[in-house]
Amino acid sequence: MLDFLASLIPVFVMDLWNALPPLVQYLSTTVFKILLVTIAIILIVAFSTYFERKVIGRMQARVGPNRVGPLGLGQPFADVIKLLIKEVLVPSQSSNFLFVIAPLLSLIPALATWAVIPLNDWYVIADINAGLLYVLALTSIGVYGVILAGWATNSKYALLGAMRSAAQIVAYEIAMGFALVGVLMASGSLNIGDIVRAQNGGFSQWFLIPLLPLFVVYWISGVAETNRAPFDVAEGESEIVAGFHVEYSGVAFALFFLAEYANMVLISTLTAIFFLGGWASPFEGWTFLNDIVWLAWLSAGGLHWLFIKMCIFMYTFFWFRATFPRYRYDQIMRLGWKIFIPVTIIWIAVEGAMAWFQVGPWSGLGA
Amino acid sequence: MFHTILFYSFAFVMFGAAIGVVFSRNPVHSVMFLVLTFFQAAVLWLLAEAEFLAIVLVLVYVGAVMVLFLFVVMMLEVNIEAAKRGLTRFAPLGIGIALLMVIQLIQLIWLRSQGFAGTDGFAATPEGYSNTKALGAVLYTEHVYAFEIAAVILLLAIVAAITLTMRKRPGIKTQDIAKQVAVRAKDRVRIVKMESEERQ
Numbered sequence: 001m002l003d004f005l006a007s008l009i010p011v012f013v014m015d016l017w018n019a020l021p022p023l024v025q026y027l028s029t030t031v032f033k034i035l036l037v038t039i040a041i042i043l044i045v046a047f048s049t050y051f052e053r054k055v056i057g058r059m060q061a062r063v064g065p066n067r068v069g070p071l072g073l074g075q076p077f078a079d080v081i082k083l084l085i086k087e088v089l090v091p092s093q094s095s096n097f098l099f100v101i102a103p104l105l106s107l108i109p110a111l112a113t114w115a116v117i118p119l120n121d122w123y124v125i126a127d128i129n130a131g132l133l134y135v136l137a138l139t140s141i142g143v144y145g146v147i148l149a150g151w152a153t154n155s156k157y158a159l160l161g162a163m164r165s166a167a168q169i170v171a172y173e174i175a176m177g178f179a180l181v182g183v184l185m186a187s188g189s190l191n192i193g194d195i196v197r198a199q200n201g202g203f204s205q206w207f208l209i210p211l212l213p214l215f216v217v218y219w220i221s222g223v224a225e226t227n228r229a230p231f232d233v234a235e236g237e238s239e240i241v242a243g244f245h246v247e248y249s250g251v252a253f254a255l256f257f258l259a260e261y262a263n264m265v266l267i268s269t270l271t272a273i274f275f276l277g278g279w280a281s282p283f284e285g286w287t288f289l290n291d292i293v294w295l296a297w298l299s300a301g302g303l304h305w306l307f308i309k310m311c312i313f314m315y316t317f318f319w320f321r322a323t324f325p326r327y328r329y330d331q332i333m334r335l336g337w338k339i340f341i342p343v344t345i346i347w348i349a350v351e352g353a354m355a356w357f358q359v360g361p362w363s364g365l366g367a
Numbered sequence: 368m369f370h371t372i373l374f375y376s377f378a379f380v381m382f383g384a385a386i387g388v389v390f391s392r393n394p395v396h397s398v399m400f401l402v403l404t405f406f407q408a409a410v411l412w413l414l415a416e417a418e419f420l421a422i423v424l425v426l427v428y429v430g431a432v433m434v435l436f437l438f439v440v441m442m443l444e445v446n447i448e449a450a451k452r453g454l455t456r457f458a459p460l461g462i463g464i465a466l467l468m469v470i471q472l473i474q475l476i477w478l479r480s481q482g483f484a485g486t487d488g489f490a491a492t493p494e495g496y497s498n499t500k501a502l503g504a505v506l507y508t509e510h511v512y513a514f515e516i517a518a519v520i521l522l523l524a525i526v527a528a529i530t531l532t533m534r535k536r537p538g539i540k541t542q543d544i545a546k547q548v549a550v551r552a553k554d555r556v557r558i559v560k561m562e563s564e565e566r567q
Contacts, residue, residue, distance in 0.1 A: 098396075137423075137425040137426040140431065141425065147441075148399070170434055170435070
């Protein structure tokens with residue numbers, strides 16, 4: 001595939017490219033890779049807002065957006081244009097600089113995390129050894145956007161929303177980190193590519209099976225981290241209007257929106273990578289699939305499988321929102337501190353004991 | 368060359384941010400400057416190929432400690448005038464500590480120039496060397512006691528802080544979730560069978 005694409009490029013272009021100094025070559029390929037991933041994520045975010053409205057609409061026996069373009073597919077672009085031409089209001093008595101950079105602080109970590117996420121066997125922007133730690137570090141600084149937005153607005157509602165959201169994110173981060181310790185023990189590596197490779201060989205090898213409790217904890221904590229329903233007390237329309245972004249309008253609001261959906265896409269992808277084998281195919285080793293030409297993609301690993309798995313999790317995000325009522329705040333805290341953290345600690349101990357005694361599916365792991 | 372330019376640009380920003388921590392009038396701005404300082408320090412460690420330490424600095428200090436710090440600072444009603452008076456009052460102490468650190472740095476540089484400690488630059492790491500793995504191997508074998516004792520002390524500090532601040536007030540109403548879940552309809556609703564009354 002790559003060789004075929006390379007053969008399409010004219011010879012003089014390749015000569016020109018080879019004449020460049022290696023530093024320039026390296027920088028330009030990296031920037032190109034980053035642009036490719038960023039644009040793809042922004043497009044996914046745009047269409048997931050459409051997808052969400054369609055899914056929730058159907059669940060509530062409505063049609064959802066269907067006016068702009070065929071099937072309403074132009075809706076996300078209409079929304080973006082509407083938000084871009086609106087005025088950005090900065091409240092008086094607010095801290096101007098922090099008010100402006102808060103949306104950026106919540107968006108940048110969500111995008112920067114993609115640097116270490118492998119999309120298939122070879123496409124990863126930075127293949128670093130401490131990839132898992134990098135992911136944890138960056139997801140933990142996303143909370144600054146929310147806190148600063150709440151404080152800089154100089155509004156009681158916004159500050160309350162920020163406080164709720166920050167306490168919730170800090171609490172669930174611990175459970176998330178512990179769940180990832182289990183993944184790290186099972187794969188024996190912090191490199192995300194190696195974590196996926198440890199799950200090669202069909203769905204029986206996925207960490208979903210030996211680490212089922214950790215998967216449940218990670219996924220629910222992920223929903224709580226992104227402040228989505230049923231954990232969306234940070235917005236709490238009925239009691240604090242819209243939480244931390246109550247005073248944001250126009251592009252600044254659009255950035256918060258983009259950050260929230262980019263975080264959802266990120267958490268979906270990470271869950272797929274850590275527990276569902278990332279780009280690996282669930283039907284690996286089913287050789288009879290290879291004989292049928294139009295089914296061969298099923299047994300081959302690649303970006304399409306990562307995308308399918310991500311879509312499943314995105315769908316459950318919307319499903320949760322349509323199904324569950326909002327959690328009460330003290331119960332959110334109870335779930336995070338008193339249930340999830342003990343569950344993860346116990347399961348890590350169980351995993352360690354099983355690996356030590358060479359029992360069950362762990363026998364080959366952690367060697 | 369490229370490396371040096373990167374080092375000085377990040378170090379310069381770090382220096383500026385550290386100055387900002389001390390001189391900004393608003394405590395929240397101070398905290399944000401401190402976050403920036405930590406970030407730059409992490410980048411400098413990355414340049415020194417200490418990737419584990421760098422990422423853990425961001426994870427622990429920026430991601431957790433400073434968030435709680437920000438929490439506290441936002442909740443406090445800080446009197447800026449009082450804080451400014453404090454700056455001049457504590458200046459001699461600050462200058463003293465700064466001088467001490469300068470002396471130590473000069474000593475270190477002098478020792479290096481004499482060839483006592485270290486080499487210039489970092490030794491090239493072999494192919495496939497993992498900073499994290501190397502640290503883990505040392506922490507869990509050679510220094511396992513120190514490591515575990517540090518962990519226990521931290522745990523002790525958590526428990527102590529909570530017991531010191533927790534007050535049991537009498538007559539406080541709390542929910543027992545297990546009881547709420549275990550409740551059945553017949554515990555709450557009493558269905559009374561009775562004859563329908565005659566119309567008066």
